[in-house]
Amino acid sequence: MDDSFGAIDAAYGFYPDGIPNLDVWGINSYRGTRTNGFDNLFSTFARKSTTPLLITEFGPPASTRENGVAVLMPNNAEGQADYIQS
Secondary structure, three states, X not given: OOOOOHHHHHHHHHOOOOOOOOOOEEXXXXXXXXXXXXXXXXXXXXXXXXXXXXXXXXXXXXXXXXXXXXXEOOOOHHHHHHHHHO
């Protein structure tokens, strides 16, 4: 899942020299906007790991958080289509 790299940070906390037998990190990503795509996903990941990254699922965000509470975003098919296209 795209947990802002919490899982990756935790894993490297246990294995600071590299994770044995790990071939790839898989992330389901629902972040960014129609103008910035995946936001800072790739640049942040590159600072955290040299292991290949596999995007296993992606799409426009369907919710966001405000003050720690999940807030569903409005049904906006045109905005979602623009996101996918960019």
